[in-house]
Amino acid sequence: MASPPLSLRGIYESLRPPTLRDLIFSAKAFTAAAVALLAGFSQNLENPYWAVLTIYIVLNPPETGAIRSKAVFRFFGTISGGVVMLLLTGLFGDQLGILVGVTIAVIGTAVFFKQTDRTPTNYFWFSGAITAGVVGLTNLLQPTNMFDYATARMGEISLGILAITAIDSLFWPRPMTDDFLKTMADWRGQARQWMIDALSLTASRSLDEDRRQVVRQGLRDLTKAVGVIDAKAVQLPFDVVPMAPRGRHLDLVRREVVELIGDLAAIEIWARSLRRDEMLQTDLGRSIDAVTAWVRDAPELPDAMTDQHVARGAALADELAAARAELDPQASRIIMVERGLLNRLSAFVRDWSDLSLALRAIETGQTLPPRLEQIARRAKPVRSIDYLGAALDVAPMLLSMSFTTLLWYFTAWNSGGGALLFSFVGCVFLIGQGQVLRSSAGLILLILTAFAFVFLYQYAILPRVTDFPVLIAVLGCAMLPLGLLMSMTLAGMLLCVYIFAFLGLQDAYAADFNTSLQTLSASLVGLLIAVTSLHVCSYDRARFATRRLLAAVRRDILDLSRSRRIPDRDRFLLLAVDRLALYFPAAELAAAGGPLPRLRMIDDFGIGLNLMTLRRHEDEVSPxxxxxxxxxxxxxxxxxxxxxxxxxxxxxxAALVETALDDPAIRAEPASDPLLEALTGLHLALDDARLPPPGEMLP
Structure with a gap:
């Protein structure tokens, strides 16, 4: 198992020789910091180090689209957090106990919403929580200073945002659209190979369940694209390319990727059942060969051949539909399985073609066909949200801040507000970390290292350097290596955060030894309380997530069975695949490097889709x-x-499904084709659930 990124071993393992991109990243950060400090010192801002802190946070990740989108969320999050604290101070400024409680509640609420949002938009909530914490918790004893402190911080944060966005736009901007298209090309290459492997199961006469297990679990790598698109869909519209991708086009790409994952999962269920039959229909063999050849010929990136390939795909989908229509569903169950496979292959070809057109629109800016344009406008992402998981993530932070508040109240400690702030900061950066105690050792080392840098700067450098160019040159000796470290590991970013947070919490123009020691002691006490709270509230997040996601899928099927109204098929499909995309990474952690505990989630997915088909035709059939x-x-x-x-x-x-498959009344229905196909799909998924592949691990 990999070491936690904030543990001492995790930090060591992340180190590597710097690359050209690392050097550019560090140079950008240092240049933007120099510009911000020059503006801040020349305008006599209260503490320009907050601007530098903002630069180092916003610059990661280093792509221009990510920087600009993060800058927007940082700006509005900072303004919102500052305004909320001003309002709370106006209401409860003369009642310290209530003000502390309400401030903690506001911070907890913002972090809760951050944990429920899986896209980069959650940085808005994170920025609001950080601003509310810094502004509110450091001025609890002097509420009259709240307005000046909040407005100064908002101005300094805005300065940092302007500095980094300007420097990044002027010097070596790093577009991300090409990288996204390359990522999608790699994904389509994986999907192509997975499709070929899944279809090859129909040609095997042996009951090689181990091989099929490898094929099925290969689906986990394909589901990772959903998380990538969730991130890029927020960032790409801000990219530096001449024509930045539109949000609805990215939503369409996500939808088609989800549809394709659903197609592939269904194809595997139908294809594996045919491999036990030695007498496949000749037409089916030709259809499988035609789909294999077509998907192999797909261009890696959208180009001039895309239209030709899409046209071939439309013709192939029609051929598959015609081949399906020629098979008599009343003949045998094997024929029904072949019909079902042809239906899934036809859907796969159409969805693959639609994805090709959507990616070409992103690359070239061409308009989509009217049909896809309508789908794109409706393709709003459907995501699974675990509110209970988010609440459990926030619980240790609330416990840590509440305990620190009580400690402050009963001891009347002068640095209690600072300890409260760092107990919050420590929890925010450790939430979701595995092996909290190992990560805490790394964080304590980072705090001590940051304080050593600050102590050296304030008492050895700042008193002796009065010329700004010399000061910047001296700072560069530390900031350039820190920028390189930051490009390699999260610890580098936290080191920068703590250095400039220590500087930001003190007077920017005059060092006070007593204040420095109080800040250090407050940070260490706050972090220790945070670590203790996280350890007390610790639980196996991976196993908890796998159980929750599996239960959510099964609850959806239960609701689908009991609901009087027919649920929306697209929502069910999109939500089920989104949960599958979350399930696989959590299952990998729960398995600790062993076989994935699949727990029948793919079979539940197949049962739900086929049950949905029955429900859609429920009002069209005889009593x-x-x-x-x-x-x-x-x-x-x-x-x-x-x-x-x-x-x-x-x-x-399963017995009810078997009986329905042989029911002559169903076969006599005008809508017998989709009914029999859905019943056959239910039979296959239930049959698979009764025969677990060897080597599958159950929790």
């Missing part, structure tokens, strides 16, 4: 068939209620 579908719904509800309770008993539900 007798409708009663059969209602019995199936009731059976699914019983099965998934039991699964949510920790029991697994699919046999009664």
């Amino acid at each position: 007798g068939v409708r009663a059969t579908i209602e019995r199936l719904r009731a059976g699914a509800a019983v099965a998934y209620r039991a699964k949510l309770g920790g029991r697994t008993d699919d046999e009664p539900f």
Whole structure:
């Protein structure tokens, strides 16, 4: 298992020889810091070091689109946090106890919303929480200073934002659209190979479950693209390229990627069931070969051949639909499986073509076809949000701040406000970290190192250097190496944060030894309280997340079975794949490098989609068939209620599906094709659930 990034070993493992990009990153940070300090000192700002702190935080990640988007969120988050604290001070400034409690509640609420937002937009909430903490917690004993301190901080943060965005735009801006397109090209290459491997299962006559397990678990790498798109969809519209991608085009890319993941998961379920049959239809073999050849010929990046390839895909999808129509669904179950596979292959080809057109629109700025333009306008991301997980993440921070407040109250400690601030900061940076005690050792070392730099600067350099160019040159001797370290490890960023936070909490123009020691003691006490609280409230986040995500999918199927109204298919699909994308990384951590505890999530996904198909046709069938579908719904509800309770008993539900497959009333229905295909899909997913692949690990 990899060491935590803030542990001493994790910091050591992250070190490497600097690259040209690292040097450019460090040079940009130092130049922007020099500009901000020059402006701050010349205008006699209260503490220009807050501007430098902002520069180092906003500059990571170093792509221009990410910097500009982060700068926007930082600006509005800072303004919002400052304004909220001014309002709270106006209401409760004369009641210290209430002001402390309300301030902690505001900070906790902002961090809670940050934890529920999985996109870079959460930096708005983070900035608001940090501003509320710094402004509110450092001025609790002097509420009359709150307005001056808040406005000064907002001005200094704005100075830092302007400095870094200007320097980044003028010197070596780093576009990110090309990198995104390259990432998507790599993803499509992985999806292409996965598709070929999954279809090759139909040609195998051996019951090689180990090989199939490898194919199925290969899906986890494809789901990682969902998180990448979630991040880039926020940042790319701010990119430095001549025509920045539009948000709706990125939403369309995410939607098509999710659709393709759903197609691939379904294809694997249908394809593996055919490999036990030695007499595949010749037409099916040709169809599989045609899809394999078409996807192999797909261009890596959108180019002039995209239209031609999409046209071939449209013709191929029509051929697959025609081949499916030629197979009689009444003939046998094998024929029904072949029909189902052809249907999934046709959907895969169309979704792959749509993704190609969406990526070309991002690369070239060309307009989308009208059909895709309409889909893009409706393609709002659907994401799974775990409010309970977010609350558990915030709980140790609230415990730490509450305990620090009580310690401050009962001891009347002069640095209690500073300890309260650092207990908050320590929790914010340790939330979600594994092995908290190992990470805390790294953080304590970072605090002591930062204080050593600050002590040397304030008492050995600042009193002896009066000329600004000389001061900047001396600072460069430390800031340039720190910039290199920051480009390699999170510890480098935290070291910069603590250095300039220590400087920002003190007088910028006159050092006070007593104040410096009080700040150091407050930071160490606050961090120790934070670590203790995190350790007391610790739990296995990975295992908790896997259980929660699996339960959420099963609860969706239970609701789908019981709901009177037919749920929206697209929402169910998008939400299920989004949860799958979250599930795999958490399962990898829970497995600690061993086989993934898949826990039937893919099979639950297949059951849900096929149950959705039955529900969509429920109002079109005769009363007798409708009663059969209602019995199936009731059976699914019983099965998934039991699964949510920790029991697994699919046999009664499977028996209902078997009976329905042989029901002549269903075969006589005008809508028998989709009904039989959905029932066959349910049968395959339930059959797979009863036969676990060897080597699968259950928690």
